[in-house]
Amino acid sequence: xxxxxxxxxDLADVRAGYLTREAVRNDPKGTHRLLxxxxxxxxxxxxxxxxxxxLTPESRSSVCTLQPGDVVFLAKGANNFAAAVPDLPSPILAxxxxxxxxxxxxxxxxxxxxxxxxxxxxxLLSRLATTGAHMPIIRRDVLEALxxxxxxxxxxxxxxxxxxxxxxxxxxxxxxxxxxxELISSVCMTTARRTIETTILEGARP
Numbered sequence: 001x002x003x004x005x006x007x008x009x010d011l012a013d014v015r016a017g018y019l020t021r022e023a024v025r026n027d028p029k030g031t032h033r034l035l036x037x038x039x040x041x042x043x044x045x046x047x048x049x050x051x052x053x054x055l056t057p058e059s060r061s062s063v064c065t066l067q068p069g070d071v072v073f074l075a076k077g078a079n080n081f082a083a084a085v086p087d088l089p090s091p092i093l094a095x096x097x098x099x100x101x102x103x104x105x106x107x108x109x110x111x112x113x114x115x116x117x118x119x120x121x122x123x124l125l126s127r128l129a130t131t132g133a134h135m136p137i138i139r140r141d142v143l144e145a146l147x148x149x150x151x152x153x154x155x156x157x158x159x160x161x162x163x164x165x166x167x168x169x170x171x172x173x174x175x176x177x178x179x180x181x182e183l184i185s186s187v188c189m190t191t192a193r194r195t196i197e198t199t200i201l202e203g204a205r206p
Contacts, residue, residue, distance in 0.1 A: 015064045017098040111156035
């Protein structure tokens with residue numbers, strides 16, 4: 001039996017990130033941290049909290065602070081992604097280019113993030129994106145209208161766990177490839193320098 005299909009807007013509350021009138025500047029005495037793209041690890045599973053920008057919101061009554069279990073979705077640009085928010089020291093705001101998705105008890109944040117990051121979902125959202133002044137944008141109504149298959153929570157949990165392992169493996173392989181590249185580059189440079197030095201010494205002999 002096929003799993004039921006639901007609109008994303010029926011499964012999660014979609015809110016806008018924190019919008020500032022001016023460029024964001026770090027204020028060490030700020031009351032809130034601001035989650036930006038640069039704060040995520042390569043696999044989007046962890047956040048570099050110590051380097052996060054601090055600020056004080058212009059109006060605290062209208063801001064949406066992040067909670068564990070939320071999902072942030074990058075709505076602007078060509079490289080959209082979703083990430084489940086880990087347990088972070090509060091209060092934290094999401095940058096304006098994010099939508100904040102607060103899932104209902106019927107859907108797990110890890111499963112929701114996996115679905116939004118799936119190739120087929122990304123391709124669909126890319127076709128539905130609106131062209132902004134400088135970059136494509138996914139509108140809130142488009143995101144809310146997205147149809148999501150909803151398996152049982154046990155299946156959602158298994159899918160999210162498998163996806164987490166995939167992301168960890170991908171990060172490890174990327175790191176391994178980088179270290180391998182650095183090692184080979186270093187060995188080649190050392191060999192080249194020794195060859196040059198040997199040539200110079202041989203040329204200097206009487």
